[in-house]
Amino acid sequence: MWQTVVAGLIVLVAAVYGLWALMPAAFRLMLAQRLAAAVRRTGRTRWLVRATAALELAARRNAGGCSECSAVPAEPGRPKRPDKD
Amino acid sequence: MPAALEPMRLALVGVPNCGKTALFNRLTGSRQKVANYAGVTVERKEGSFVGPSRGQRYRLLDLPGAYSLTPTTLDEAITRDCLLGRLAGEAPPERVVCVADATNLRLNLRLVLELRDLGTPLIVALNMSDLARDRGFQLDRGRLEQELGVPVVETVAIRDGGERELLEVLETLPRPPSRPAVEWADPTFEQIQQTQREVRRILSAAGYAEPARRRALRRMDAIVMHPVAGPAILAALLFFVFQAVFSWAAVPMSLVDSGITRLGVALHDALPPGALNSLLVDGVIAGAGSVLVFLPQIMILFFFILLLEDSGYLPRAAYLLDRMMGSVGLSGRAFIPLLSSFACAVPGIMATRTIPNVRDRLATIMIAPLMTCSARLPVYALIIAAFVPSQRVGAFNLQGLVLFALYAAGIVAAMLVAWGLKRTALRATYHPLLLELPEYKWPNMRNLLLGLWERLRIFLQRVGTIILALMIVLWFLSSYPAPPLGAEGPAIQHSFAGMIGRALEHVFAPIGFNWQISLALVPGLAAREVAVGALGTVYSLSSTGDDVAATLVPMIAKSWSLATALSLLAWYVFAPQCLSTLVVVKRETNSWRYPLIMAGYLFALAYLAAFVTFRVASALLA
Numbered sequence: 001m002w003q004t005v006v007a008g009l010i011v012l013v014a015a016v017y018g019l020w021a022l023m024p025a026a027f028r029l030m031l032a033q034r035l036a037a038a039v040r041r042t043g044r045t046r047w048l049v050r051a052t053a054a055l056e057l058a059a060r061r062n063a064g065g066c067s068e069c070s071a072v073p074a075e076p077g078r079p080k081r082p083d084k085d
Numbered sequence: 086m087p088a089a090l091e092p093m094r095l096a097l098v099g100v101p102n103c104g105k106t107a108l109f110n111r112l113t114g115s116r117q118k119v120a121n122y123a124g125v126t127v128e129r130k131e132g133s134f135v136g137p138s139r140g141q142r143y144r145l146l147d148l149p150g151a152y153s154l155t156p157t158t159l160d161e162a163i164t165r166d167c168l169l170g171r172l173a174g175e176a177p178p179e180r181v182v183c184v185a186d187a188t189n190l191r192l193n194l195r196l197v198l199e200l201r202d203l204g205t206p207l208i209v210a211l212n213m214s215d216l217a218r219d220r221g222f223q224l225d226r227g228r229l230e231q232e233l234g235v236p237v238v239e240t241v242a243i244r245d246g247g248e249r250e251l252l253e254v255l256e257t258l259p260r261p262p263s264r265p266a267v268e269w270a271d272p273t274f275e276q277i278q279q280t281q282r283e284v285r286r287i288l289s290a291a292g293y294a295e296p297a298r299r300r301a302l303r304r305m306d307a308i309v310m311h312p313v314a315g316p317a318i319l320a321a322l323l324f325f326v327f328q329a330v331f332s333w334a335a336v337p338m339s340l341v342d343s344g345i346t347r348l349g350v351a352l353h354d355a356l357p358p359g360a361l362n363s364l365l366v367d368g369v370i371a372g373a374g375s376v377l378v379f380l381p382q383i384m385i386l387f388f389f390i391l392l393l394e395d396s397g398y399l400p401r402a403a404y405l406l407d408r409m410m411g412s413v414g415l416s417g418r419a420f421i422p423l424l425s426s427f428a429c430a431v432p433g434i435m436a437t438r439t440i441p442n443v444r445d446r447l448a449t450i451m452i453a454p455l456m457t458c459s460a461r462l463p464v465y466a467l468i469i470a471a472f473v474p475s476q477r478v479g480a481f482n483l484q485g486l487v488l489f490a491l492y493a494a495g496i497v498a499a500m501l502v503a504w505g506l507k508r509t510a511l512r513a514t515y516h517p518l519l520l521e522l523p524e525y526k527w528p529n530m531r532n533l534l535l536g537l538w539e540r541l542r543i544f545l546q547r548v549g550t551i552i553l554a555l556m557i558v559l560w561f562l563s564s565y566p567a568p569p570l571g572a573e574g575p576a577i578q579h580s581f582a583g584m585i586g587r588a589l590e591h592v593f594a595p596i597g598f599n600w601q602i603s604l605a606l607v608p609g610l611a612a613r614e615v616a617v618g619a620l621g622t623v624y625s626l627s628s629t630g631d632d633v634a635a636t637l638v639p640m641i642a643k644s645w646s647l648a649t650a651l652s653l654l655a656w657y658v659f660a661p662q663c664l665s666t667l668v669v670v671k672r673e674t675n676s677w678r679y680p681l682i683m684a685g686y687l688f689a690l691a692y693l694a695a696f697v698t699f700r701v702a703s704a705l706l707a
Binding site for chain 1: 356357359360361362363364550551553554555557558560561664668
């Protein structure tokens, strides 16, 4: 029985994560912003505020199915030589 | 204001990367006004300064970089139009300072000659002249001035005082009279050749000599970029890479494979039978583990790509392939986006922003998914390992040959699609590729290792997050609901996944796919290699008793016909199922039209190719 409960929890977490990672980035960001704002308004515990803020930050990243592009937007590059265009 | 007191209009012109903007900043002290040219989003930088001796005021315009006055991009067209006085509200410059990179005069002098022929009062600034001297370049500047018939000064734009000589000459020259807009016709091919001959003659007369190292590299380039030897060398290199992907990866792959199998067996034995046991063994280990096995092959492939990139060979490959791309109507600038698409179509499609012509850009976007991305490698490797014997054909490994053929099939398909698009919906004129070739250098081991580490991190992160999550969900769909009492066969056949697979099988049966393959294509929408993990989970749950510990390769070798395997390979050459790619196409084109067209045409091509392959193979093998 305990195996079924643990497996159920793992499946639930995986399903939520899969949905989160694969939903359109704009929709994900909107959800994260609303969640963070709602938690801030209700003045819940500090860890929850921090967690939703972190979630909002993560939503700003380009998460999704692509492995090869960076999940975090690239920093603006610095020119190698100052005399180059 | 008397004309003499009005600021003199000066323009800085030069090929990209010659140090023009650095000189602009040096002269104006970066006091610049940045805007766009009217009607176009090309940056316009204007600044001002006062001459040190006579107090003459100057308005300095930094024009976009251009290789010649025959534009191939919007930026170059702006530069030409500004110089010719064709821009509305923008008087032509009274004097032009042409900035030329002293370490690469051969490339820079064509523009100088064209500007001279325009009749614009001209000064040539040999920038980076300190670097040229340090590297051993030789030049008789007086003779060059004599040959060109215009003042030639030396500048070092990055140093304090590096602009002094230019300022002195500017101050001594009389203010040129106002002139009307200039007529200009694009030169013919013969005229361009004539200009190049003139460039060589002038450089020779001015005693221009490159250092011995540069001459040796030119001789090397003469072989590497030879019209016949060049493509042959490129093909041989790629051939070697694909051979190595299979030959060198065999040992590490079997180590990873046996490690994963042992872990599965250990977990299976350690936990009492139940849902968690099945989730860990059949979902996590068999699913995510079967993708992890291909890590050595991906690392070897990227090792070679990084090696070629760091050595300076890749831009030469771009040059070699430009002719082939031009023959199907693609812009030479499409090479880098298409090359990026071998890693992943998403950054490749984003890199098409460098293609100025909108039709060329759309054509490149539409074919980018046909380049074999690294996510397809696990699928190819799995099927090849299961169905192609690891035997030698002459000096070559047969598995490597098949992989090479699959990559080549992707390229050929892309070229054919581009050819069709450029002759129908996306007609546009051909824009030749102009690029500056970097020097060859020994690859930096640190850069290589950092690049490989980055690939390793990305791959493991992907396996540990989205692939793992999807495998767990798939395990649930494959395990529930439990089969009814007295049901026969593996439980998975009665599960949600079994039902979905059987429904999809009606669509895919004509191309030889069974319900397991049909089901694996669904999570494969998230990422192509997830299909391998999905097959791992599905076959693991389909097996019974002693088969639990068996790996995926022997399982599919036993379950599929060769015709089915070939059909799946043909399907994956086109593989339309990648949501990330479709989403990024929507974002880049700002329309759902193109991703829908892309999904439709790729699905049609994949289905057609798989259908023909399956039918022909079935007939031949019957």
